[in-house]
Amino acid sequence: MMKDDQEYSDLLAKWLKEDLSEEEQLRLEQSGNLDDLKIVIEDIATWSLPEIDIEQKLSTLKREHLQKRETRVVSLRVWMSIAASFLLLIGFYFGSEWLTGDRTIETALGEQIDHELPDGSLVKIDALSSISYASDWDNERKLKLTGRAFFDVSKGHVFTVKTSLGEVQVLGTEFEVAAIEERFEVSCFEGRVQVLAGDQSEILTVGEAINLEEGVLVRFTFQNTQPHWLKGFSQFENAPLSDVLTELKKYYEIEIHLPDKYINHQFSGRFPHNDLKLALRSIFDPLEISFTLTTENEMIFD
Known part of the structure; x- marks a missing residue:
């Protein structure tokens, strides 16, 4: 059971970010409110943007909800939470590309996030960083990175990591990319990666790294088996x-x-x-x- 509205709101926000632990997921499901929110989001997924009649949609949602749950009394708090979630999702549309086909994951101060790509590859995103990629991953195998991330790519899967200073092409490997302000650095921990910057191209193997110094790619070696920030x-x-x-x-x-x-x-x-x-x-x-x-x-x- 939820202790208070603030706890419910916090769990709801984490659910929207796909950041719930198993225990938190269970608590939210046991509260009975998650079903209401899922109905809202499933309905939103069928809309055609950007032409949205917000008042009509809210009316339709409420009517459909009452029809599906005639025997259940929905509290005012639940409806307020649903409406707030609805407005939050609309805000995502106007504030990002979330509803236009791209998936974006951002980290806050001191926060690190593990994220699984559609092909099963894993990305560990460092603090104050972000990645974004098209929802149609099979046809658009490109990922945009700002900040720093570590990639564990599934064998046989190919995609490109693009940054403002250069890009990395991979095939079944583990590597780190840092694109922070004017710094661009790539380290290979497994397999091989190809680094591109302007008309320059370099291939790195295990224990090799490269950074961009005054427009020139400079190679160097390292000993650690994973990025220090993961430790x-x-x-x-x-x-x-x-x-x-x-x-x-x-x-x-x-x-x-x-x-x-x-x-x-x-x-x-x-x-x-x-x-x-x-x-x-x-x-x-x-x-x-x-x-x-x-x-x-x-x-x-x-």
């Missing part, structure tokens, strides 16, 4: 401090105004994703940079 930390080798702090702000809500005198500092090391104070000490103590963290999570440098 709960970020690691760097002679990285600009500004890049390290950009990464830090993907996992923590923090205000940082780095003084100009520290901009050219280089950092080698790691920081965890689950402890802000430890993360800050891991970064700034080796560089001998003093700071104070306020109660509002704002960094003040000495």
Whole structure:
């Protein structure tokens, strides 16, 4: 049973995002309200957009619902939730391409999501990142990525990962792609991947990586068997401090105004994703940079 309206709303939002645990799914089904919402969404799926008579649809939905459930009394809270869900779905149409044929998955600050593509391939999406692809996957095997993700591609399946700086073509492999601001980097953990950037093309095998430096693809090697961020930390080798702090702000809500005198500092090391104070000490103590963290999570440098 639901404890309160807020709990129901939270579970409903997670259900719409396909992010419910088995326990949460069971609780929502036992509440009896999930059936009502499914009726609404099934009806919405039959509509032809963008010409929508909202008032007529709401009237039809209510009438059909009452006909199907004559012996059941539907509470005002349920109807309000259904109406809110209806408006939310309409908002998806006007605010994204969700109802026009594309599927988009986005992550929030400090959030990571596992997502399965239509061909069974798995994508692990890092914080503050997004992927999108056409619902007609067999005819449009292209995925757009902003941010960072790790791909575990089903054997024999081919598709292309497109970013603003370059793209990756794959065939049954495990690899990571990072497309963050002006940074484009690809690492191959299994199989082979082809990296394209402008008129440049490179093929990577296990343990090889490549990044785009001033418009040129530069190869390098690595030892780890999976991306560090999947293990709960970020690691760097002679990285600009500004890049390290950009990464830090993907996992923590923090205000940082780095003084100009520290901009050219280089950092080698790691920081965890689950402890802000430890993360800050891991970064700034080796560089001998003093700071104070306020109660509002704002960094003040000495």
